[in-house]
Amino acid sequence: MALAEAILVCLTDRPMSGYDLAKTFDASIGLFWRASHQQVYRELARLRERNLVESTEVEQRGKPNRIVHTITEAGEHTILQWSLKPCKMPSIKDELLVKFYALETVDIPALSEQLGVRIDQHRGKLNVYHRIKERFYDGHNLSTSQHGKLIALTMGISNETEVIQSLENALVMLQDTQD
Template structure:
């Protein structure tokens, strides 16, 4: 008859990582929700983006759980802000979370679905989309490179930052790879559309004959 509201042990399987991503972000330094919301410190935000409402909501939840503590900092010229710091429980929770096996995420990229259904869709918007994405990923690649150069000018990191450098490397690699497959897709698209024109799309209307 006792109802478990916050079932700490119930979260055995859930992989929720928005909260944990925030915790991870706060391991580096205390931050405000506003700051977190802007960029996630130009780091975790790269592979885990969330808008400010999500951040704030998650911050309240984490505070309720005692994983972080907010200290109000009175500012002049600006509204007071809440700087959140990891508590020792928060660190323990992060550690505990990190010790559980992760499950591989799906790619879930709309573009792949579109490519899969290539023969049923219009290729021009797809091409435009691919080009936009190519630019996007190239852009990100450039940003990562700049951050890498600025934060780790000699390519090495202190032991405490080794993971951050590694994550950055992986992010860099990821952007490069996605940009590459965008290029490949554009390439194929060109060779396809030169060989066969936009297909007549009449066949889809045939089955109306019930």
């Protein structure tokens, strides 16, 4: 259950509320590990039980109170232990590629359209990556942990760039099939 570790990793940066974490999982770290807000809240409850985070309610004016979670020493120890263990290959599940597997049974115009949508989604992701890179990393002096994030980001950028390229190629190849 690496969701627990992903949350702890976020909290090494700064203490956060469940809401902050959910937003983080929608953007920065969410580019490499997706989680919904319900998952985050559930996991936070478990982390609190295991004493890997400490939670304190913070009063706010004009807004509901926040419950801010701070990583404990035991939490940091958990990350270190986890970092020593080998990691699983990410398990791929891509409906789009499965659809290519049954091109004779599938509606090809619909598939073309879906390819177009997918290309746009990856272009969007690439833009997000670029903006984050310019905003936080280009021309800055980087700490170790920032350096790590930049490495991940760089991998993300070249991967998205390549994916867009090959999806565009696939679109052309698919249109050749239609004739």
